[in-house]
Amino acid sequence: MMFALGLPAIGLISIGAVDLSNVQSSRVRLQDISDAAALAGANELGLAIDDKAAIARAESFVRAHIADWRSPPEVQMSITVVEREGRRVMEVILDGHNDSFFGNLLPPGGWNYKVKSQAVAVGMTPLCVLVTGTSKSKALNVKDQGTLQAPACLVHSNRDILVEGGSIAASMVQAVTSARGVISPKPGTGAALIEDPFASMVIDDNQACPASPPKEDVKTGAIASHPVFTAAATRWQAMRF
Template identity: 35%
Template sequence: MRPCLDLALRLDRFRRCRSGTVIVILGLLLPLLAMGSVGVAEITEVMLAKAKLQGNVDAAALQGAGEFGVDQSSATQERTRLYADAMAEPLRLRWTITSTATVDAASRAVTVSQTAHRASFFRSLLPPGGWNLAATATAVRTARKPLCVLGAQGSGPLGIGASTIALQGSSVITAGDCLVQSNADLNAGAGTALWAGEARAAGSASGPIRPAPVTDAPSMPDPFAAMRIDTPLSLCDTSINIGMGTTYLKPGVHCAAIAVLGSANLVLEPGEHYFIGPALSISGNSTVTGTDVVLILKTAAAAQITGNAVLNLEGRKSGPYAGFVLITDRTFISDVEISTTNARKLVGTIYLPNASLTVRGTNTKIADQSPWTVVVARTIRTMGSANLVINANYNSSTIPVPAGVGPAKDQPVRLAQ
């Protein structure tokens, strides 16, 4: 019996010894396991922060490259940096974020970088110095949105605080594939809408404008400031008789006051038509048509196209005014008003260097049947519920687009890295 008792005692001692060993081992392992769990959570949070940084710089670089297409000043660089900084705001609860942006004018590239730092385990011993993250993105843009609407007045009688482009009532400007630029303020009333490929204002911008406009942008110079607008010294016709039928008007200098009323039909023959009389009025149910023509207004007190008059004009295909459909002389400082319900086709550039364009009407569309239209005017006003439609289908028309506006149409902004 004695040997059996000794064996039992030894086994009991071994069991008690092994239990103590397990407890010791568990005591050593539990802190390590806890640290491992915390470490996994820590690394997961760091990886998510890294992904968010990369998303921030990608989006900011694309935004900056898009702006660089139309604004190559240092303001684009700063706006891009601020855009990236704003996107990083949620991370600042735990991280210190620094954003930078640079612009390479030669390659039309915008590079955005962000760095992030926060403390780590054991007073930043794991890893040493704490967590440091970095993300960089570069985006390039090969072309800008084509300029199709320019409110050129930025100083002088109106002053920089005035609205060079203003939408009132429930009117609309639709220019979804091109750039709308105001050299002063851009104001869309509460019931209006401005839809553009890009919208920019040298001053402020307000109202329902899509996409969100860029403000405090550089003024854009008049692209046609150097173009000569001369009236020929030839004799002018003073006895234009427009009756109830169809009248064909040859190109030249028209000195008489011209009123196209009732159901009269005026056909402008190809060429330059200079209207230097006291007034040009098109109203009633009349029709004015012309292909390969340009109307040049000089001394008229005002030009009005009202009522249900049909205006169907295609601009010049050649000559010094190729690509233009309506021009005012630089001495013309009055208003050109289009309020007819049927000004559906105006193909070419409307250039009013010192005059104002007013578009008004009730549920009317202006120029919507034109492949392309460009408006450069001192000021531009839309009223009532008129919709000024600025198409940009330049390749579908035989009317050439003047240098300084129009193509090339925008190429997609892309990330380079």
């Protein structure tokens, strides 16, 4: 008789243990996502664009991993860039919620937990080549025997990169859609768009052209690119490869 009376209590304890185990597993997985997102965002901070690009990268990383999660918890994210000892730090805070097996009665309102991660870029890579066009293919196109060399720089295209016969060598190479051809190091794709830093500049196109304007038309050959340190071009963009 006593055993029969104790069966419901034993059942509730067993169910509660399973429920708690699932919550702990969800919390650990959410922490892993938070850590990886912070690192992805920190990579963005290692390149000279702005904080918004790094935050957008971390947010998209979190959303992608939550989308791949079968029966994920409800997740609210708070992703910011904070200053610590003169360095920009990517901070990712994720609040998770799981419904309780007991109709959110135990604990009241269900299971709530929070994970937090911080990461900082260890190096900086200047942005030297930025292709802002987004509509036409072959936005950055190196042909024949042409070479684009930017050994200490980032080369970024807001659309694609296609090398046909030539080569690109840089510290980092990335594109929003695709990057093909002889490119060193291996290029990254899926990068966030980088806005034209000079789009807001007012250019007076009514000025007379000089009598003998300089001409520069390079179809083949080597182009050596060096860092361009301007207020608009020294914010950084990176991506996960």
